[in-house]
Every structure is written in structure tokens, then in C-alpha cells.
Amino acid sequence: MSPVILWFRQDLRLSDHPALNAAAARGAVIPLFILDDETPGPWRWGGASRWWLHHSLVSLGKKLPLVLRRGRADAVLRDVLKQSGASALHFTRDYTPWSGPLEQRIKVLCDELGIDCHRHGGFLLHEPEAIRNGQGEPYKVYTPFSRACFASGEPRLPKPAPKVEWATPGLASDKLESWRLLPTRPNWATGFEAAWQPGEQGAQAALQRFLEAGLADYAEGRDRPDKPFTSRLSPHLHWGEISPHQIWAATRAAAAHAGGRLDGGAEKFLKEILWREFSYHLLHHWPEFPAKSFRPEFEAFPWANDEAALRRWQQGKTGYPIVDAGLRELWATGTMHNRVRMIVASFLIKHLQLDWREGQHWFWDTLVDADLAANSASWQWVAGCGADAAPYYRIFNPILQGVKFDPEGAYVKRWVPELRSIAAEHIHTPWEMPVPPAAYPAPMVDHAKARARAMAAFQSIKGIAG
Template identity: 45%
Template structure:
């Protein structure tokens, strides 16, 4: 590592954000090409800025991802300097101390990140400091894809077709093998002092049994998925008891792996994997792109109805019902299993996410924003664009949204996608002895069946907080009134 005292070349500041990787990191690649010594930093910006981890579960993921990045940089002879505070103030201090004349970073596309980065670029330019930003967090920059009329896309299918017409994304860049680093005059903050990990209680104690954060783990998971789970993906991905999805979303959320690397690794797989499976998986990556397209052009997506007709909807927002939903005690097994998986693993199967979201919004008539906020806090893969777009899709208030009258029956959904009850039994052990016929409808089971399974409704497992048939009729009447009053 080079010392400032002996090096005449002015260093470049490399600012890591939601790109905690060496592979396919365009800002890092550009810094290495300059041949200047590099100061690698990660800034813990004020949470009020909305640029760090979205919630407590993702803070756990961030801690371990930063540890992994520190180790990777250490193997190259460098270090990751951890500092806290306002990004512009800290960058100005670093520039004054080091003599750096350039700051490099990879772009953020969430509204808060865009606003901060725009302000920083302008302020640095006024000081004669060059700030360069690079793509790589998405397959394509969201400003590039517009309709023939020059407007943003409002529906997914035309967006997907336009994405296809752009052709293959740029090839991912391999990680550097040699990097010239430089010491900082000030001391890096210890990661442990950031207190990103829960302690008392350690509600994330099971996370480590499910997840291995870090770049190496992300690439292992990608390889394993492409080799073993991509075939049959379209058919198997909706079954929550099977490991049939990629499980890459937490790595994507903090940029531990790039979407271009994932896309690239699936090339050529159609020789042994049905095209339908490959396309279906790539469409999941494209939904992420579409979500960022929406939030880029409609920055208020996480907070406001995209379709303002829903502004007049009469939400009930019952606090007891919301609490039952968060704790997984609604009396509907597939809903409760999903919410308990979320708490225990910081994750929930995508099909189940749609079921629990529909139940909250349409059975309980609780504003989708309450659910979106809870998911932000509890998901390791929390993403400002995906989270908001998906919740608005279910709520019928978003772009290309599911029709509001599409209301999932939680019992039928459970029976269709978890027919033998394996998923429910894993997360609701008190129902483990109930036979398949009643595993998704314990409220219909005869007293003798419940007794033989050691279940007492209302005691060992709750009765339904609401009758689904009643709830369905109620919400449709409310929706019809909203439409009539529009």
C-alpha cells in the first residue's frame, strides 16, 4: 500500500455504495485504468437520507457484505475505509486531506440516491473536482427505454419487448487482479461500532443457517442455480416448499453481484435448459428493471398511489389485524407460514409474498403502504423499486397492476401451491400433525381431527381473523364505491 508522503500522483476516491463487489464493478475498473492510487471508501450516510440499508434485516446483510468486501480488498493489498456522516462533507474532507482530484462511483437509481448524487456532483464540480459515475446496477439505464411517443412505459409486456430489442447487455467486467491502493491519514471506523447486527434479542439468529452473504457466496449460488435449478424453473418456482428459485435477490439488492453477470451466466444454457425456463427467469430480472424504470420516472412510487383513483379508497387499517398479520397468526396457514418465514429468515417465497400482500390489502383492507414498510424492515432483499412496484401491483394501484378484483383465496392458494402442506408444516409446527386434507383449512376440520392432531383452535392455533368470503364481498363493495366516486 502506497503512502501519501511518498507518492506524487494524486489519488482517486472510489466510493462503494450498493455495489459491494469487485466483479463487474465499472467504477473500480475505471479507477484501475487511471493508474492512480485508490482510496476505497464506504460511507454510512444518515438513515434519513434513505440511501443505506432499508431496514434492520438488510442491515444484517450489509454488515456481512462489508466484511466480505474488506477481505477481498485486503487480498489485493488494500483496505475499505468505513466512515459515517454526510457524504458531501466527508468527501470534501477526504479531498482536502489526500489531494484527490477525482471521485468515482456507480450510479444509484432510487430517488434519494439520485438526489444526493446530483447535489454532490454539482458541489464537487464547483470545487474543480471531477466526479464520474458509471452504470452497472441495472441491465440498461432507465432513461434509455421510452415508448415511441417518448414517454415512460406504463405496462410490463411492452417494456419487456423493448428490453429485448436492445439486445444483450454489456458483457460483465472481470475483477481486477492488481490494484494500487493508498493509505488514508485518518482512521477507518470499526464495522462493529456501526451496530448493524441485532443483539438483545438476536432475532436474526437463524439467518446464518439460510444465508451466506458476500461476493464469493453469490457466485457459488449463481453457478448452483444455473446448473441445478434453472431447468424446470417455470414449473417449479411457484412451489414454496422447493428450492426452485435463484435466491439471488439479497445479493442483487446491495450489488454484491451484478444483473449483467447473472444474465451472462445463463447464456448458452438453452442448449440443455428449455427456452421457456430461461426466458421466464430472465423476465424476473426484467421485472426488476421495470420497477426501476417506474421509480425513476415516478419517484413517489414508494409513498403514493401510481393510480390516484385509489387515493379515495376507504382503508380500514385495523391495528389488531395488522399485528396478527405481522406475527403470522391470522388463522390462514399459508399466510401465517409466509409471515413466520419472513421473520425467521428475512425472506419469503415470491408466490407467498403475493398471497400475504393480497390478504393484507384485500381481506383486511389495510393500506398497502403499511405492508411495504414492514417488508422494508424485515427483508434481507429489500429494494426500494421492487418492493414498491410489487406492492402497488397487488394493491391494484400501480402500473400494469393486477386488477383489484383479483383477490387471492388464501386457502385455495395454499392447496394449489403447497398441496402436501410441507411449507406450512415447516413454519407452523403446531399444525404439523394435521393431515393434508385440512392443513390449509384447520377451521373446517372436525373436532375429532383437530383433537387427534393436538390442535385447539383459538388456543394452540388462531381462528381466522376474518372470514374470507365476507372480506371479499366487503372489499369489492368498497372498490366499486371508489370507482363510482372517481
């Protein structure tokens, strides 16, 4: 019997994998991964994503004989389909704007070659077409969207990894090292190794750790960057090393086992998983979302063009400790706590009046969980220009945010060594000390003045202030 191809994409796991289950049921499976830097155009994987991808492929490659190819996905598939004599192609659906047309081209190619083509779900709990409002339209607001998800019933239960007969009939594979996904000089990823364990095993370990040590405190503690109460599952979810179904079912089971003690945390956590679904719902229905403000009136905003300010922000040298801690955490580990992502994004957009897309692109390059849907939706949310976004006049005060969410300054001290000896009462306002620390910069803008300037700029745009 001729083999079938499983084209791995952002589904780098073996358990609860609908496409793999279907492929394995038909016979021998050729596992293929394609590095396609052409089709996504400006959204080719950024540096931190490439670091993750390298290690995730190493992890997967220990369990099966991966065939690695580089090039435009449809062109590579044409070659591999012909060379392998495969009778069918199975893959998991992707929701990026370029993937719909790509998947269409692949279907046409398979029809031309007389090969069965099967597209599967598995990346999301709810396909974006499945959740509609009373008028049959997609949702633009999160709360009714999440209610509709809950009302649609519990997601299916996850399935274990199938028994698979792997095959690579005479197919050549690239050497992973030849893709040069890891940084060389300078190696900015030295801190990533200690922070992460890419791959399916690492994803399951992160889930277990969270259920045992984070979930109980999640509802109250998820906003505290100085505490380890969030799951850190986002890069694993992004690369499909774990399915949202596995997370959902395990969270429900942990809550049931705890007899009500974890209900608050579980409810809050599952709602965050639905924020991920909502981001994909928006991306699917409004494919211009990553590049354009959802509210078109924001396109007239007078963004500043200030390279030097952008650089100071990127380097974590703004002079506001919580902002700088977040940006330095990002550079050192490829992640940043969600609360701090909101603070640094607000600072870029409102205090510096830099275009939200500048921040979005920086995150795209530096986050290990850089995700077109979540990143674009979140930046637009902070800017106030997105669907169901924060109002434009919500301008985070970086001092008060620091005091509230990092009261002892433990998070700031971890990432900003210049401030390690400062007492907690001054940690978020070091410039007010009788002798400010010489090694740490003074604030690059005055908060009150920047706030007033931002309000005036927003109110000058017709349609924004309502």
C-alpha cells in the first residue's frame, strides 16, 4: 500500500493530533516539515520563533524520522508528493491570511496528481466559522463570543498518540543545522535555554507544573509578574506541542478532583484560552487585522517618527522601572508577563506616540510565543483601535502599575540590576530619591505631560473620541 504524508505545521506533537490519527489509520506515514520563508512575506518567523522551532524539531525528530525541506510550501509539496508515491496528504489547518489561498492551491495540486487531500482541525477548540452571533455574523466583542463558546458544549476529549508506522521512501532530508535557525554572533538566546523546554514533553511538563502550582492562585495572582502563577504555555500552544483540548480537559479534571477549590482559577484560565480563540476568530474574519487598525479612524493618528525613542524602548532604557524590566525580560528569555506586555505596549503607543505596529513587529521578532493572531489583537487592544479594545483614554500609569502589581519591586530587581539595592518605596520612582542611581536613566518622558499630549492627540482625530 502506498504511504500517506503528514505535513507537520504548527502541530509539533504526536498526542491528540487529528491529522496524524487519520493518516496513521491509512498505513505508513511520511512525516514532513517545510520551512517556508516565502509565503508569509513580512511575517516569516522572527528570531525567537526560529530558536524555538529549532529545538521543537530536535525534540520531535527524536521520536520519528522527520523529512525536512525548505522552500515555498506548495512547490515543496509538489516535489515530495511526486517523489514519494504517496496516496494521500493530511495536514492541520492554519488561520493566517496567506494560509487559506495556500491550502486551496495544495488542494488543486492534489486533485491534479490524483492524491487525496485532507485538512484537519486541532489547533483551535472552535473553528472560526462555527461561532456566530444571532444574526449569523462573526463576533467583534469577546464576552458574547466566550459565552457562545461555553454554550456550544464541552470540547471533545483529547486522544492519545496513535501507533504509527513511519516511512521515508527514498526521500532526502535537509540537515536541521543547515537551516541556521539558531543565533550565532551574538548569541542573544543564551538565557532561553534555562527558561524553556521546547517540545511535546516540555509542554506536558509545563501543564502539570501549572495545574499543581499555579492554578490555585491563578485568578488572583495572574496579574503579578513577580509571582509564578501563569501557565507559560503560550509558545507550546503556538507551535502545537500541546492541543487546547488537552489543556481544557486537564484543567477541568484538576478542578473536579479538587472538589471546587480550584473552580475560580479554572474558570479564569479557561477564559484566557478563549481569548486565544477570539484572536483567531478576528484574524480569520478580518485578515487585514495584523496590518491595519480595526477602527479605520485610527489610521489618521499622527504617529511620531522617532527612531531613537523606539531604540530606547526596545533596549529597556526608558527610565520607568516596570517598563524596562519587561523589555529586558523579553530580550533575555523571549517572553514577558502579560500584565507587563500591556504596560510596555501602552507606554510605546501613548507615552511615546509610536505606531502600535512598531511594537507588534518588535514582539514578532523577540517573543518565543510570537503569534500573528494574539499579537495583533493584543496590540490593537492596547492602542484602542481594535475590536473590543480598551478605550483610547485608558493610559497605563507605569508608576502606579508597578506599585500595584510588583509591590516589593522583586520583578524589577530581577531584570534591572542597576536598581537591585533600591528600597521598595523608591523602586518605581528612583528619580525621586535624594541621590538617584547614577547607572539608571532618568525617565525619557514625564508621565503627566505625556499623558496630556496623548489625550490631545487622540481627541484631535475625528471619530475616535466618539
